[in-house]
Amino acid sequence: MNGRPRVVVTGMGIVSAAGWTLDETWQAIATGQSGLRTLSLFESPRCGKLPVGEVVGDPQTRSSLASGSRSDHLAMWAARQAYEDAKFGTPSFASDRGAVVMGALTGGMMFTEEFLTRLHVEKRADGQHLDDRACCNSADRIAEAFGLGGFRTTVSNACASGGAALGLGCDLIEAGEADVAFAGGVDSLNRVVLNGFNSLMLVSPDGCRPFDAERKGMSVGEGAGVLVLESERHALARGARVRAWLAGRGNTCDAHHVSAPQPEGRGLHQAMRLALADADLAPAAVDYINAHGTGTADNDLVEAKAIAALFGEASPAVSSTKRFFGHTLAAAGAIEAIVSVLALEKQAIPPNLGLRTVDPKIALAPITEYRSAKLDVAMSTSLGFGGNNSAVLFRRPGTWEAAT
Amino acid sequence: MATLEQQIKEKLVETLGLKITAEAIGDGTPLFADGLGLDSVDLLEIAAMLSTYFGTEITTADSGRYKEIFANVHSLADFVRERQAANA
Amino acid sequence: MTFSGYAADIVAAGVVRPGSVPVTRPAPVGVAQEPWSAYRLDAATLQSLSPPERIKRMGRGQEMAIGAVQRAIDSCAGRTDPPARGSGTAVSVGTAWAEEGDEITFLENLIKLGEKAAKPAYFVNSVKNALASQLALTFGFQGENQTFAHDALSFESALWQGAHLLRAGRARHAIVCGVEALVEFQEIHGHLLGWYGTDPTPLAPLAAKKRAAGQGTLPGEGAAAFVLTAPGIVASPLARLAFVRARGPLQRAPVLSPKAELAFVEKVLRDSDVSLDGVGLVLLGANGDSALDGIYAEVARGLRAKSPGLSIGVYRHIIGDFATASALGFELAVRVVAGRSVPNEVRVVDGGPGSFERVLLYHVTSAGTHSAIIVSA
Numbered sequence: 001m002n003g004r005p006r007v008v009v010t011g012m013g014i015v016s017a018a019g020w021t022l023d024e025t026w027q028a029i030a031t032g033q034s035g036l037r038t039l040s041l042f043e044s045p046r047c048g049k050l051p052v053g054e055v056v057g058d059p060q061t062r063s064s065l066a067s068g069s070r071s072d073h074l075a076m077w078a079a080r081q082a083y084e085d086a087k088f089g090t091p092s093f094a095s096d097r098g099a100v101v102m103g104a105l106t107g108g109m110m111f112t113e114e115f116l117t118r119l120h121v122e123k124r125a126d127g128q129h130l131d132d133r134a135c136c137n138s139a140d141r142i143a144e145a146f147g148l149g150g151f152r153t154t155v156s157n158a159c160a161s162g163g164a165a166l167g168l169g170c171d172l173i174e175a176g177e178a179d180v181a182f183a184g185g186v187d188s189l190n191r192v193v194l195n196g197f198n199s200l201m202l203v204s205p206d207g208c209r210p211f212d213a214e215r216k217g218m219s220v221g222e223g224a225g226v227l228v229l230e231s232e233r234h235a236l237a238r239g240a241r242v243r244a245w246l247a248g249r250g251n252t253c254d255a256h257h258v259s260a261p262q263p264e265g266r267g268l269h270q271a272m273r274l275a276l277a278d279a280d281l282a283p284a285a286v287d288y289i290n291a292h293g294t295g296t297a298d299n300d301l302v303e304a305k306a307i308a309a310l311f312g313e314a315s316p317a318v319s320s321t322k323r324f325f326g327h328t329l330a331a332a333g334a335i336e337a338i339v340s341v342l343a344l345e346k347q348a349i350p351p352n353l354g355l356r357t358v359d360p361k362i363a364l365a366p367i368t369e370y371r372s373a374k375l376d377v378a379m380s381t382s383l384g385f386g387g388n389n390s391a392v393l394f395r396r397p398g399t400w401e402a403a404t
Numbered sequence: 405m406a407t408l409e410q411q412i413k414e415k416l417v418e419t420l421g422l423k424i425t426a427e428a429i430g431d432g433t434p435l436f437a438d439g440l441g442l443d444s445v446d447l448l449e450i451a452a453m454l455s456t457y458f459g460t461e462i463t464t465a466d467s468g469r470y471k472e473i474f475a476n477v478h479s480l481a482d483f484v485r486e487r488q489a490a491n492a
Numbered sequence: 493m494t495f496s497g498y499a500a501d502i503v504a505a506g507v508v509r510p511g512s513v514p515v516t517r518p519a520p521v522g523v524a525q526e527p528w529s530a531y532r533l534d535a536a537t538l539q540s541l542s543p544p545e546r547i548k549r550m551g552r553g554q555e556m557a558i559g560a561v562q563r564a565i566d567s568c569a570g571r572t573d574p575p576a577r578g579s580g581t582a583v584s585v586g587t588a589w590a591e592e593g594d595e596i597t598f599l600e601n602l603i604k605l606g607e608k609a610a611k612p613a614y615f616v617n618s619v620k621n622a623l624a625s626q627l628a629l630t631f632g633f634q635g636e637n638q639t640f641a642h643d644a645l646s647f648e649s650a651l652w653q654g655a656h657l658l659r660a661g662r663a664r665h666a667i668v669c670g671v672e673a674l675v676e677f678q679e680i681h682g683h684l685l686g687w688y689g690t691d692p693t694p695l696a697p698l699a700a701k702k703r704a705a706g707q708g709t710l711p712g713e714g715a716a717a718f719v720l721t722a723p724g725i726v727a728s729p730l731a732r733l734a735f736v737r738a739r740g741p742l743q744r745a746p747v748l749s750p751k752a753e754l755a756f757v758e759k760v761l762r763d764s765d766v767s768l769d770g771v772g773l774v775l776l777g778a779n780g781d782s783a784l785d786g787i788y789a790e791v792a793r794g795l796r797a798k799s800p801g802l803s804i805g806v807y808r809h810i811i812g813d814f815a816t817a818s819a820l821g822f823e824l825a826v827r828v829v830a831g832r833s834v835p836n837e838v839r840v841v842d843g844g845p846g847s848f849e850r851v852l853l854y855h856v857t858s859a860g861t862h863s864a865i866i867v868s869a
Contacts, residue, residue, distance in 0.1 A: 044607065046606075113603075116599050157624075387637075
């Protein structure tokens with residue numbers, strides 16, 4: 001190793017259309033139960049029939065927040081699960097050494113919508129909830145709830161935010177700036193994102209089918225994923241259970257187009273290459289890739305090319321789990337990182353739900369049935385608007401010698 | 405009464421926030437590539453504009469004809485007229 | 493104690509500033525009667541950011557970021573290698589609101605004209621990394637591309653991260669920017685939440701004559717961009733980033749304590765191995781709000797009591813207040829150190845002007861976030 005502190009995962013928390021807990025989520029994955037459903041959160045004449053990854057039930061009942069946006073409630077619930085999963089004793093960690101890095105895009109966008117609707121329709125300005133609009137609020141609420149007084153920020157790299165947040169959490173621990181980092185992502189459904197993606201003709205009328213020959217687009221989703229990242233030394237000293245080693249990560253930018261990916265997937269290819277170099281592993285070491293696989297014509301094709309170019313004939317098992325959750329935007333990188341860690345723990349591959357026939361232009365054979373497999377290394381990839389690419393690589397406990 | 409081409413040009417400038425006047429756009433000026441240099445997202449903006457201001461819907465069923473429909477202002481106007489005749 | 497490795501060299505800087513006096517406009521109909529004032533980009537600046545060959549519209553935040561980065565790159569000529577196209581140049585942008593104006597336009601279209609009128613280009617632009625990705629597109633920078641949108645921690649996050657990735661060897665150059673484009677919705681937001689008042693006179697932080705209680709501060713806008721390299725690579729950088737720390741409060745709406753603020757600054761000095769006597773100028777992010785002025789005044793007093801040679805300066809009197817205004821403060825600090833003199837934009841309120849080799853920037857907000865940045869020669 002090159003002397004950098006190892007960053008391990010000691011806690012995880014999740015919420016999405018597929019379930020309120022890690023167990024519920026894995027149950028859905030193991031039984032092939034899609035979380036996509038009909039929109040009920042708000043009325044939408046144009047988008048109301050599009051399947052969405054809407055969380056069922058009121059997140060505020062589980063967030064322990066008296067006020068805040070839907071994103072805040074989702075984020076807090078995921079963070080609380082992660083905190084409890086990490087089983088911090090007392091004292092847990094020095095406040096100034098506890099960081100928060102959340103990926104977020106929407107924040108309290110619903111409050112902006114409500115304000116403008118009232119202003120234009122009822123002609124009155126009501127400032128209620130304006131202070132819950134900002135996308136940085138979720139990170140603040142998490143910091144307040146768990147005494148995280150160290151570095152704090154919100155990363156907003158569109159759909160690659162979650163992966164980037166995990167990378168920054170690693171940076172903080174490696175730099176000695178933090179011992180513990182709550183890192184993840186959150187986003188919630190609202191008219192802007194649903195109509196936004198729909199106006200770009202990117203949304204499927206029958207739910208996303210990643211890599212499928214007949215795929216018609218993505219499904220917009222919502223949710224939150226939070227991981228507790230910790231320096232291995234700090235984790236071992238307090239006898240924490242290590243869930244995985246976040247062994248490598250890579251981030252690049254296509255610099256090609258504001259919303260379309262570079263057609264050969266060069267940016268993603270480079271991000272995956274960087275993650276492997278970071279982990280000091282060869283491509284052949286990867287056992288499973290949880291792909292971004294949104295189900296759009298462009299994304300899936302580009303991602304398949306990048307994977308084929310990097311791994312060649314020896315492609316690891318691949319699946320996109322987006323038909324379980326929808327595309328949870330800034331939460332995707334975190335939710336799917338959690339799925340990757342669970343795959344390593346359960347020694348099972350989450351299926352690429354929704355896939356019937358692989359697009360002949362795609363040189364991949366995604367796994368369509370839930371099945372056991374020997375998995376030591378899993379990689380999670382994300383691509384976002386603006387050409388952002390993120391790859392995060394995890395190793396299963398027992399496959400390395402812990403630092404003493 | 406302004407021609408359909410003229411109306412379309414004005415709406416193009418307005419909705420895309422172009423920094424040229426409607427008059428500077430020729431009926432046959434290519435909208436993409438070497439002409440105005442618009443891109444795939446702008447194409448969707450134009451589709452939304454046709455729907456909002458000219459009552460003309462473009463759907464994925466038309467996707468085989470995008471290049472032809474969105475070539476220039478003249479082809480956009482022809483498409484609008486074609487749809488109006490079909491709905492009459 | 494060695495602090496975590498985020499020191500870096502600053503090789504170039506570029507800035508886009510608003511007009512130096514507030515401009516008054518009618519408040520939006522239905523929201524308020526009295527007109528609203530703000531420090532806004534003037535017509536000449538707006539013109540210069542929007543070259544005629546660029547036919548397609550770009551958001552104002554994007555234009556400001558590009559303008560600031562272009563100025564930084566232009567200033568490299570004859571002095572140092574400019575940042576290269578490709579994966580060797582990373583981009584880190586701090587912006588609390590990014591291109592929010594486009595998001596508002598998108599929403600207003602939905603509300604007024606219905607969902608069929610959804611404007612896709614405006615949606616794409618309303619994603620917060622639209623500024624950073626436009627920088628990548630315009631200049632061909634393919635390295636790591638990050639956007640930090642966390643209120644008054646945004647620019648400081650970008651600075652920390654940009655410096656860190658340089659020292660980790662992940663890029664040769666890091667472009668770090670702080671940008672905020674003021675749109676009407678933010679004026680609405682700030683006025684309704686009581687941050688901004690209707691006093692149209694320029695801000696006067698720490699001046700004898702204070703703004704009336706409840707008159708708050710005034711919003712502004714601007715962009716500052718910096719080209720950073722890992723320490724020691726470039727022979728003569730403009731200045732060195734010695735340290736950056738930014739922290740958020742542990743409760744919502746905390747009561748600010750000058751003692752705690754002083755302790756924060758002193759810990760930064762200890763952790764960066766810089767003595768107070770080694771600091772020449774303290775640049776405060778004071779925004780003229782009368783309550784906040786009190787906190788800043790006490791902190792300044794406390795610092796000068798320990799080191800009477802310290803000079804104290806302010807800068808938001810000519811750019812207004814906004815989440816990433818510290819980026820423009822940072823640009824001034826770089827100029828102070830590089831030029832060994834105090835630019836006109838800095839108003840020295842205590843201790844007198846001079847030739848300073850080290851500047852400490854300190855900022856605290858009424859929400860309780862605070863930050864400290866040390867720039868040295």
